Amino acid sequence: MRILTFIEDLSWIDIFEYFHSALEGVEFSAFTLDKNIAVEVSKHYDKVFLYDSAFNVYGIQSALRKILNGDKFDVVLAPSSNKGRMFAGIYTGLTKCSIVTDVIGIEREGKSFIVNRLVYGGTAIATIHVSSPFSLCIVKGGYKEKPKNRFGEIIKIDVEPDSGVEFRPREVTGNDPTSSDIVVVAGRGIKKKEDMAMIEELAGITGGAWSVTRPLAADYRWADQWIGISGLIISPKVYIAFGVSGQPHHMMGARASKYVIAVNKDPEAPIFEEADLGIVGDLYKILPRLLDRLKKG
Amino acid sequence: MRVLVPIKLSYDINQMKYDERTGEPILDAVPRVMGDMDRCALEAALQLKESLGVVVEFISIGSRRTHNKLMMDAYAMGCDKGYLIEAEDTNTLDAYTVSSIIGKFVEKYGPYDIIIMGATSQDTHSSVVPPALSALLGYRAAFGVDKVTVEGDVFILEATYEDGIYRYRLTPPFIISVTTEANTPRIPKLKDILKARRMKYEVLPVNDLISKDEVRKINVTSIKKYVTPRRREIIEVDSEEDVDKAVYRIIELLKEAEIL
Amino acid sequence: MYLEFSEDEQLFREAVIEFSKRYIEPIWVNVDEVGKLPGDLIKRMGEQGLFAIPVSEEFGGVGGTLTMAAIATEEIAYYDPAVAIAVYALLQNGWPMALDQFGSDEVKSMILPEVASGDAFFGIASTEAHGGSDVAGIKTFAEKVEGGWRVSGEKVYISGVREVLELPTGGGWFFLSKTGSRDYGHRNISAFALLPRWKGDVKEGFEPTIFDEIGRGGLSTGGFKLDNFMIEDKYLIGEENKGFYYVMQGFNIARILVAAACIGSGRWALDQAKEWLTNRKLFQGRKLSSFQGIHFKFAELYTELEAARLFTYKAARLADKIYIEKKPGFKPKDLNVPVAMAKLKAPETTIRIYEEVLKWYGAYGYTKESNIYRGWLGTFSYVIGAEGGQNIMRIIIARDILGKENIRS
Ligand SMILES: Cc1cc2nc3c(=O)[nH]c(=O)nc-3n(C[C@H](O)[C@H](O)[C@H](O)COP(=O)(O)OP(=O)(O)OC[C@H]3O[C@@H](n4cnc5c(N)ncnc54)[C@H](O)[C@@H]3O)c2cc1C
Ligand SMILES: Cc1cc2nc3c(=O)[nH]c(=O)nc-3n(C[C@H](O)[C@H](O)[C@H](O)COP(=O)(O)OP(=O)(O)OC[C@H]3O[C@@H](n4cnc5c(N)ncnc54)[C@H](O)[C@@H]3O)c2cc1C
Numbered sequence: 001m002r003i004l005t006f007i008e009d010l011s012w013i014d015i016f017e018y019f020h021s022a023l024e025g026v027e028f029s030a031f032t033l034d035k036n037i038a039v040e041v042s043k044h045y046d047k048v049f050l051y052d053s054a055f056n057v058y059g060i061q062s063a064l065r066k067i068l069n070g071d072k073f074d075v076v077l078a079p080s081s082n083k084g085r086m087f088a089g090i091y092t093g094l095t096k097c098s099i100v101t102d103v104i105g106i107e108r109e110g111k112s113f114i115v116n117r118l119v120y121g122g123t124a125i126a127t128i129h130v131s132s133p134f135s136l137c138i139v140k141g142g143y144k145e146k147p148k149n150r151f152g153e154i155i156k157i158d159v160e161p162d163s164g165v166e167f168r169p170r171e172v173t174g175n176d177p178t179s180s181d182i183v184v185v186a187g188r189g190i191k192k193k194e195d196m197a198m199i200e201e202l203a204g205i206t207g208g209a210w211s212v213t214r215p216l217a218a219d220y221r222w223a224d225q226w227i228g229i230s231g232l233i234i235s236p237k238v239y240i241a242f243g244v245s246g247q248p249h250h251m252m253g254a255r256a257s258k259y260v261i262a263v264n265k266d267p268e269a270p271i272f273e274e275a276d277l278g279i280v281g282d283l284y285k286i287l288p289r290l291l292d293r294l295k296k297g
Numbered sequence: 298m299r300v301l302v303p304i305k306l307s308y309d310i311n312q313m314k315y316d317e318r319t320g321e322p323i324l325d326a327v328p329r330v331m332g333d334m335d336r337c338a339l340e341a342a343l344q345l346k347e348s349l350g351v352v353v354e355f356i357s358i359g360s361r362r363t364h365n366k367l368m369m370d371a372y373a374m375g376c377d378k379g380y381l382i383e384a385e386d387t388n389t390l391d392a393y394t395v396s397s398i399i400g401k402f403v404e405k406y407g408p409y410d411i412i413i414m415g416a417t418s419q420d421t422h423s424s425v426v427p428p429a430l431s432a433l434l435g436y437r438a439a440f441g442v443d444k445v446t447v448e449g450d451v452f453i454l455e456a457t458y459e460d461g462i463y464r465y466r467l468t469p470p471f472i473i474s475v476t477t478e479a480n481t482p483r484i485p486k487l488k489d490i491l492k493a494r495r496m497k498y499e500v501l502p503v504n505d506l507i508s509k510d511e512v513r514k515i516n517v518t519s520i521k522k523y524v525t526p527r528r529r530e531i532i533e534v535d536s537e538e539d540v541d542k543a544v545y546r547i548i549e550l551l552k553e554a555e556i557l
Numbered sequence: 558m559y560l561e562f563s564e565d566e567q568l569f570r571e572a573v574i575e576f577s578k579r580y581i582e583p584i585w586v587n588v589d590e591v592g593k594l595p596g597d598l599i600k601r602m603g604e605q606g607l608f609a610i611p612v613s614e615e616f617g618g619v620g621g622t623l624t625m626a627a628i629a630t631e632e633i634a635y636y637d638p639a640v641a642i643a644v645y646a647l648l649q650n651g652w653p654m655a656l657d658q659f660g661s662d663e664v665k666s667m668i669l670p671e672v673a674s675g676d677a678f679f680g681i682a683s684t685e686a687h688g689g690s691d692v693a694g695i696k697t698f699a700e701k702v703e704g705g706w707r708v709s710g711e712k713v714y715i716s717g718v719r720e721v722l723e724l725p726t727g728g729g730w731f732f733l734s735k736t737g738s739r740d741y742g743h744r745n746i747s748a749f750a751l752l753p754r755w756k757g758d759v760k761e762g763f764e765p766t767i768f769d770e771i772g773r774g775g776l777s778t779g780g781f782k783l784d785n786f787m788i789e790d791k792y793l794i795g796e797e798n799k800g801f802y803y804v805m806q807g808f809n810i811a812r813i814l815v816a817a818a819c820i821g822s823g824r825w826a827l828d829q830a831k832e833w834l835t836n837r838k839l840f841q842g843r844k845l846s847s848f849q850g851i852h853f854k855f856a857e858l859y860t861e862l863e864a865a866r867l868f869t870y871k872a873a874r875l876a877d878k879i880y881i882e883k884k885p886g887f888k889p890k891d892l893n894v895p896v897a898m899a900k901l902k903a904p905e906t907t908i909r910i911y912e913e914v915l916k917w918y919g920a921y922g923y924t925k926e927s928n929i930y931r932g933w934l935g936t937f938s939y940v941i942g943a944e945g946g947q948n949i950m951r952i953i954i955a956r957d958i959l960g961k962e963n964i965r966s
Contacts, residue, residue, distance in 0.1 A: 008459075055463060057431055057438035064432075082424075082441055082458040089425035092393050093432025098513070099392050101423040118523065120420055121310035124322055125523045129516035137425075162437055164451075164466030178459075182556045206556050218478060224457075229422055230476070232459065237554045240547070248310055255525055259554050261547060266836065267533070276527050277550050279543040281534025290544045294557075366564040373568060484572045484579075487606035487619050487629075494565045535842060 001132065002027040002071075006078035006087040007041055011179070015138065016077050017044070017145040022106050023075055023113070028150065031067075031087070038154050044147040047071075051157045054167040055083055061090055062159040068094060076135040080233065088135040098130050101137040102252075121229065122252030140178075140235050141256040170224065175209045177227065182208030182238040185227055185254070188215050189243015189264065189283055193222050198287050199242065205294050208236070213250050228253035242283040246271025263287070298351040298469065300342045301409040302376070303399050303426075304335040306359055306367045307419035308388075320522040324388075331367055334415030336374075337475050340482040341445055342413050343375045348447065351411070358382045358390070358398055361500065372493035373485035379498035380406070382506065388421070391515045394507070396429035401506040403434060410469035411452075416441045416476045427474040436472045439465040443478035560870050562628070569621075570628050576605055577636035585637040588775040589931050594645060599724070603675025607633070608649040611810075611881060612657045617670025622881050623810060624873040626650040627817040631869075634821025638932035641775030643818040648680045648716060651811030652731045656750060658880055659795040659803045664750050671726045680717040681811065682730035682751060682781075683804060685710070690946050692733065692801060693743040697783065699734040705789040706749070708734055708762075711782045718765050718779030727754030731807055733800050748800035750792045753781070762786035772934025806889050809896045813876060815939055816869040816903035822932045823862050823907035829929065830855065830914045845917065854913055861906045868899035894957050901950040904939035911936065 003025040005016045020028060029047040032038050038050040051063040076091050078084035080102050092099040104125070105116040112131035118139065119126045177183045184206070186199045196210075203210035211234075217226040225232055228250040239257035244250065246262065246269055254260065255274070262275040263283045272278040279286055306329045314323045342353045353376045357364055360383060368379050382398055384390070390398075403409055412434075417424040424440070431438035444455040454465045454473055467473075485493075503512065532543045551557045562570060580601055588594060602608060610626040612618020630650070634643035653672045656679065657665060671677035685695050697710025712732075721728045732751035739745075753763035763786055767779040795803055834846035834855065846852050872895040878887045911933035915922040922929050940947055955964050 055458065056465065057428060057440065061432050061435070082456075085424040086428045086440055089392070089428025090432040092425060093396055093429035096393055096397075098515070099423070099425055099429075100515075101425060114518070119422075119520065120308060120313050120322065121422065123310060123313050123523055124315070124520055126520040127518045129518055137423075162465060162467070164464075166464040167461060168464070169461040182551070182554075206551065208556070225459075230417065238551060238556055248313075255523075259550060260525075260527060261550060263543075267531075268835065272529070272531060274525050274527050275529065275531075277546055278529065278531045279534060279547070280531060281539065281543060285540050286534065286543055289540050290547055293544050293548060366568060369564060370568055373572075484575045484605065485568065486604070487569055487572070487610060487621055487625065488614075490565050490568050490572065491620055493568075533838075533842065535838060 001025040001074045002029070003075045003077060004029045004031060004071075004073040004091075006030075006076070006084055007032045007037055008079050008081060008083055010037060010040055011140075012079055013041065013044055013147050014144040015140065017147045018143040019077055019106065019136070019138065021145060022108070024108070025075070028152075029071065029073070030152075031063075042152040042154050044150050045152040046150055048152050048154045049157050050154050051159065053161040054165050055086075056162040056165045057086060057090065059159055059161040060087060061094070063157045064091055064094055066157055066159060074132040078135065078137050080137040080139045084137050088137050091135055095133060097133040097135055099135040099137070100128055100130060103136045103138045104141055105143075106136070118252060121248030122255060123248045139256065140233050175203070177209040177211040177225070177232055177234050177236070180207075180209035181236055182206045182240065183227070183234055183236045183257075184208060184210045185212060185239065185241045185244055186210070186216060186222075187213040187241060187244030187250075190216070193220070196222055198291060201291055202240075202287070202294075205291070208238075213244055241271060242287055244271055245269050246274065298345075298349065298410040299408070300345060300351045300353050300411045300413060301403065301407075302335075302338050302342050302353065302355045302371075302413050304331055304339065304355055304357050304367065304371060305415070305418050306330070306357065306364055306387075307332045307335075307421075310420050315522040320524075322520060322522070329363065330419065331370055332415050332417075332419030333477050334417060334419070334475065336415075336482040337477050337479050338413045338415045339371060339374050339376065340480045341475050342411075343483065344445075344480065345411070345447075346375065346377075352377050354378045354380070354409075356380045356382065356399065356402060358384050358395065358503070359387050360385055368498045369490070369493045369496075370485065372496045372498075373490040374483060375489065379496075381498050381500045382503050383500050384503040384512075386514070389514045389517065391513045392423055392425045393429060394511070394513045396426050396433055397511065398503060398506050399426070399430055400433040402501075405506065408470070412436070412472040414472070414474040416474040424474070427472060431472045434472070436470055437467050438472045439463075439467060440474045442473050442475045445473070445475070445479060560867055566625060566628060569625055570632060572605075573607070573629050573632040574636075576607075577633055581633060581642055582636040585639060585642065586928055586931070588637070588641055589639040589935070590774065592774040594642065594720075594775045598642070599645070599675045601675075602646065603673060606673075607646055608675055609653045609669055609673035610650050611654040611877075612669050612673065616657055616662075616665040617673050618653065618657060619673065622873075623650075623654065623813060623876045624870065626654070627814055627869060627873040630814045630817040631821035631824075634818040635825045638822040638825040638935065639773055639775070640818050640822050640932070640935035640938075641773040643821060644716065644773060644938075645720075645776050647811065647814035647818055649678065651814050652681050652807060653679050654810050654880070655731055655803065655807030656794065658806070659748070660750060661791060661794075663791055664794075668728075668750060668752070672728070676724060677726040677755075678717045678720040678724055678728035679750075680715070680728075680730050681804075681807065682712045682715045682732045684712060684714050686713050690949050692746070692804065694741055695733055695735060695746065696739070697734045698739055699736050699747065699749070699788065701736070705787055706734075706736070706793075708783045708786045708788055710734065711780065713780035714768070714778055715780055716776055716778050718781060719767055719777035721754055722759065722765060726756055727752065729753055729755070731794070731804065733804055736797055736800075743801035745798055746800040746804075747797050748794040748803045749788050750794060751788060752792070753786070760786065770938075772931070773938055806892075809889070809892045810876060810880070812896050812900040813869060813872045816865065816872070816899040819903040819907040819936050819939055820862060820866045820869060822936050823865075823903075823910045826907070826910050826914045826929065826932055827855075827859060827862060830917055833918060851917065858906070858910050858913060861902075862910065865899065865903040865906045868895070868902050872896045872899045890957075893953050897950040897953040901947060901954070904936060905947065907936045908933070908940050
């Protein structure tokens with residue numbers, strides 16, 4: 001198995017390593033858009049393709065065409081993120097291979113593989129049979145493996161990026177839900193923007209990050225990122241939600257959490273179906289008391 | 298200019314129903330709708346119709362029996378011409394097949410200057426049809442676009458990904474996919490719904506575009522309701538003591554998870 | 558009859574729901590409180606095609622059906638359970654449809670496009686102080702003069718008086734008056750399109766008044782006095798002295814929409830109750846819905862509401878066959894009983910729902926905060942008798958089923 005991975009950030013090295021083993025790969029190539037990542041990745045791969053540019057579809061199409069001129073792959077792995085899906089989608093269009101997104105597990109079966117993926121907004125798992133060549137977009141989860149040491153060469157791919165791509169990085173705030181052990185999440189049960197202070201305070205006290213559901217970010221603009229299928233997929237130790245109903249689109253971003261705690265006043269809220277600890281009650285009573293207790297130590 | 302909008306009839310995943318015993322989905326009982334993002338794609342195209350006078354065409358893959366309302370809906374919003382690629386069981390077509398059907402259609406019935414799609418479908422959520430199509434056609438592209446502005450011949454397209462905001466400047470031909478941030482779709486007016494009832498769409502057999510052996514179905518061996526193993530300890534808070542109990546249990550769990 | 562909407566009806570229903578969620582749900586409480594429909598909402602409703610739905614396109618209407626008008630009314634009432642906006646819509650559909658059926662082309666092409674756009678109002682003015690149920694006893698009299706009619710009299714409890722005075726174009730009513738003789742009876746009643754204000758000032762001889770009501774605050778109810786008010790010949794609707802015959806058909810049309818408004822509001826109330834009953838806990842954590850005294854009642858009301866809904870759409874479908882499709886063999890009088898049943902059932906069921914729901918809500922229901930009372934007061938207008946009292950419905954059913962001669966005392 002010759003495997004090509006799309007590396008968006010370094011946290012993916014361990015995850016892909018797990019899939020490298022599961023797929024019984026023999027030759028490992030990576031594709032990245034970032035010089036520093038390329039250097040780090042080259043320590044664990046046979047080959048690293050570096051297309052040093054801001055993300056742009058046309059450039060990636062050209063870069064992949066160039067790579068595919070000399071190299072062939074049996075499997076492509078990418079994160080189930082915005083860019084990962086685009087990368088794998090482009091690859092699929094170029095090579096006509098099959099593609100499975102939202103992958104949460106894989107097993108070999110004879111010459112082919114059984115892949116588990118989330119469908120219907122993460123409410124169901126479909127088991128799908130694939131044989132190579134195929135691409136997989138993977139949901140961040142518990143699977144990890146210590147990467148083996150390899151000594152890959154970095155191959156620069158020079159293709160013109162699309163005319164006029166501009167990138168404005170997100171402000172670095174130190175609040176990073178994707179790499180925190182606990183993520184405190186606010187939903188529409190939080191009634192006023194001022195009340196977000198309590199959510200941030202809890203994140204502060206517990207040394208974690210905070211985030212929101214889509215309506216709070218997209219409609220109210222109280223945050224610029226949210227948890228869920230169209231936002232961030234997180235896998236912290238603890239996900240604790242206040243006033244979140246737990247609709248499938250949202251939960252798909254939170255399911256990989258080790259523990260789920262939910263505070264919601266509606267006993268029928270779907271989030272209770274998938275909580276380790278569910279508190280049926282008014283968050284405006286519970287959250288202040290919790291903060292109070294934590295501050296008192 | 299001609300604009301093409303591919304639209305999909307998706308299962309309304311907020312109304313998913315599962316067999317209690319087997320955990321298998323009962324798809325026949327789930328209503329099917331035009332996805333929110335597909336509706337935004339139509340709206341984006343119709344706004345171009347108003348500002349630039351483009352012709353808006355749409356295409357869907359499915360059967361007359363299931364897709365008639367969807368086609369009427371797109372006409373009622375104001376589209377000029379619709380095509381239905383006739384195929385059964387479209388939800389098991391794999392993403393490459395969907396892209397190649399649309400791609401072949403574009404080659405045969407195009408050229409289209411702009412293709413606008415929803416960033417992701419409402420049910421399968423794979424977001425891969427637009428990029429695969431862009432690669433098939435060799436078009437320039439921008440996906441997950443939240444904002445479309447036009448400056449002369451140049452389209453400025455803004456998309457937000459995990460690490461920040463990307464701004465692309467493209468001139469046609471190109472293909473984009475839009476999110477629900479891009480606009481607020483218009484609500485079809487009754488007069489237009491009544492008119493749409495009489496509008497015909499062209500029905501093309503799928504095998505006019507790709508041959509039978511090119512139709513690839515995904516090989517789903519099972520599909521089951523996703524249940525994460527959770528403890529499901531529930532505390533109902535009715536009194537002040539309950540508040541304390543709830544807070545106490547939260548803190549205990551945070552300790553167990555080694556947060557505290 | 559199995560009730561299923563066609564694909565275009567489903568699409569329309571979805572569109573009305575989306576419209577109502579966007580533009581009506583956020584303001585209904587305020588509309589009820591302030592007591593006035595915002596002008597921009599009326600304009601938007603016109604643009605969306607929510608007025609003059611069952612009016613032919615030739616005369617500026619939408620060219621839809623009464624079933625569609627009922628769908629619109631029901632869904633608007635769900636998002637405005639205090640029903641002022643729903644009632645405004647129902648008037649703007651029912652009476653324009655009646656005018657479309659019986660008016661002259663000249664008057665239709667003048668009035669109906671303005672109603673459809675929302676710039677003008679067109680309602681019904683029949684009630685007089687002696688008693689609205691007794692149409693044959695009206696006292697207003699129109700005297701034939703050169704080129705028209707000179708009218709004097711007084712109408713009370715008329716919806717839309719302020720709207721006629723304030724809308725961009727103005728408007729008026731499907732108006733009843735005695736003609737020829739002042740005798741008691743219905744063979745000397747004529748119908749007119751009365752337009753006291755149309756693109757300009759209020760015409761001479763029209764003195765309006767506005768009443769203060771307990772419910773459905775957004776829509777005005779008032780009255781007016783006519784003092785030698787001149788109506789030109791062309792505004793006579795249909796033939797002279799046939800007005801009673803036309804207005805009874807108009808009532809049949811409008812009553813279907815009244816029933817639709819009630820079931821929309823009632824459905825909202827039951828949905829509120831469902832939330833409340835399944836969340837509120839008493840007696841050491843028992844849900845209210847777990848008490849048989851409550852869930853039996855809930856089940857009963859839910860069933861009654863569905864029955865009312867079936868009556869309503871059955872009548873609407875029949876009206877479409879008579880007036881829109883004009884199918885041979887379907888006569889206006891076939892509508893009497895189906896409509897009377899819908900109008901009897903829907904408002905009464907809705908009021909029963911509100912009375913139970915208010916009790917289930919307990920003291921909270923009695924506060925203004927809960928907003929349940931707004932729907933109660935709004936829909937109560939229809940058990941009192943707007944568009945025909947409940948006993949009149951009983952009379953119609955008894956008369957048509959048992960026979961006129963068998964129900965006389
Ligand atoms: C294509 C698509 C993609 C989407 N992607 C995402 C996504 O990535 N992420 C996402 O989050 N959403 C996404 N959504 C939206 C998603 O479907 C839901 O609408 C959203 O997650 C609901 O957010 P919420 O839980 O904050 O709000 P609601 O569903 O309104 O829930 C609020 C909850 O708060 C509770 N509550 C209210 N007051 C209190 C109180 N005082 N104390 C305790 N509880 C209280 C209520 O009981 C309720 O359950 C997407 C939708 C679509 C169509
Ligand atoms: C249980 C299950 C599992 C599946 N797993 C896979 C899988 O692993 N791999 C795979 O390749 N397929 C899979 N499919 C098939 C899947 O339904 C899609 O047809 C395919 O993956 C395209 O992805 P999408 O629908 O998520 O569209 P996206 O790529 O998210 O679509 C984006 C946009 O593309 C356009 N579009 C998509 N489909 C159509 C259409 N039919 N007609 C017109 N426009 C359209 C729309 O504008 C849409 O909003 C699965 C289906 C099921 C039921």
